[in-house]
Amino acid sequence: MRPRATRRRGRHLLVGTAAVLLVAALAGVGVAVLAKSSTPVPATPTRPPVPTLVAAGDVACDPTDPHFNDGDGTATTCHMRKTSDLLASAGPSAVLTLGDVQYGHGGTADYQVSYGPTWGRVKAVTHPALGDGDYDNQGAAAYFRYFGAAAGRPDQGWYSFDLGAWHVVVLNSNCSHVGGCQRGSPQERWLKADLAAHPATCILAAWHHPLFGSNAVRVNRTTLAFWQDLYAAGAELVLNGNNHFYERFAPQSPSGRPDPGHGVREFIVGTGGRSHQRLALPLANSQVRNDATFGVLKLTLRPDGYDWAFVPEAGAAFTDAGSDTCH
DSSP: OHHHHHHHHHHHHHHHHHHHHHHHHHHHHHHHHHHHHTSOOOOOOOOOOOOEEEEEOSOBOOTTSTTOGGGTOOSSSOOHHHHHHHHHHHOOSEEEEESOOBOSSSTHHHIIIIITTTGGGGGGGEEEEOOHHHHHTGGGHHHHHHHGGGGOOTTTOOEEEEETTEEEEEOOOOGGGTTOSSTTSHHHHHHHHHHHHOOOSEEEEEOSSOSBOSSSSOBOGGGHHHHHHHHHTTOOEEEEOSSSSEEEEOOBOTTSOBOTTTOBEEEEEOOSSSOOOOOOSOOTTEEEEESSOOEEEEEEEETTEEEEEEEEOTTOOOOEEEEEEOO
16 A cells, blocks of 8 residues: 555656646746837837818808898808807818908907807808908908908918918918919919928818809809919819809819819809808819709818718708829
8 A cells, every 4th residue: 555655646746746846937928928028119209290181162151142141141151150059060280261261341359249159159260261251351451450360461461370280371362452363473473482391291271252153154264373382382272262152163274274183173052151152164074063952161181181971050951072003
């Protein structure tokens, strides 16, 4: 019987020794793992947020307009409060007003009663452009008083800024007030110099009067020099108002020739709330049109391209959306 007991004790000793060795081995592995994990791991760089820009023109009714209705408008007119609700809910990085931001002749009092309580809620991130209706109100003095330095110099009304990876240029298409818009004019010379000083991959420009539009005017050549300079600089987008409807064009050259590889895409967004105007027969390269919906254009400005979406006021159904890359 003794030999059997000895073998049992020997077996216990072997098992115990193996357990000790296993614990030691695991401990060694643990130490190695801890030693390895203590090495600093480089932080993954965080990408800056992609900015969003919201735009529309032809916005706030004259407070003396019979359709004003204490700012609530009627079924077809003065919808600036409803379109401003889109801005407030979107929380955009920037807002572009595309001219005729405040109708009327009552000076800054008009802004305080109509534009201020609506689109003025996002004044801190607003970059305005001048329309002819703004000049009708005290020669645009009320406009410059309301927006201050954000509107540029009162004798010019043009300026530029960067938004994310994009360079944004705001121009004044009320040419008779600023020495013209033709090639060689003070504004055109400034534009060319600004584009040369900011050779961004993605460029966007905005002003009031469109070069192309499916209305009675069709082609307004007063801003042709702007288009030529932007096209030469490889710009992506031009945003306009003035025509009280929404229209999107395919990328095209300043002469209106389709140019998917290098052309500039024009959006007309005269849908900020004032009223609607009827569309005429579609102009060449016009892709989408609507003359019955108030709303805003929302752009997501990626470093290498953009996404667009027309956002209608509450209760409306028309939309338009898509994406494209920068040249």
